[in-house]
Amino acid sequence: MKVLIAERIKELLETYNLTQYSLAKQIGISSSAVCNWLNGKKEPSIESLWKLADYFDVSVDFLIGRKEI
Numbered sequence: 001m002k003v004l005i006a007e008r009i010k011e012l013l014e015t016y017n018l019t020q021y022s023l024a025k026q027i028g029i030s031s032s033a034v035c036n037w038l039n040g041k042k043e044p045s046i047e048s049l050w051k052l053a054d055y056f057d058v059s060v061d062f063l064i065g066r067k068e069i
Helices: 003-014 020-025 029-039 047-058 060-066
Strands: none
Touching: 003 029, 003 047, 003 060, 020 029, 020 047, 029 060, 047 060
16 A cells, blocks of 8 residues: 555645745744655654644545555
């Protein structure tokens, strides 16, 4: 199974018309962390996945590509 975290975050940023910087500020992480996720250099920690899921009101399973909305 392919992990879709970067693609899902990009989709959500577009849907909510957010920048990487504004997302980072909203969930309390560095903008470089978001950049690394989107470029595939790193993956979010479990805690960051929880923050993303809560912020966008989606499941962690959606973020990692296990389920659709």
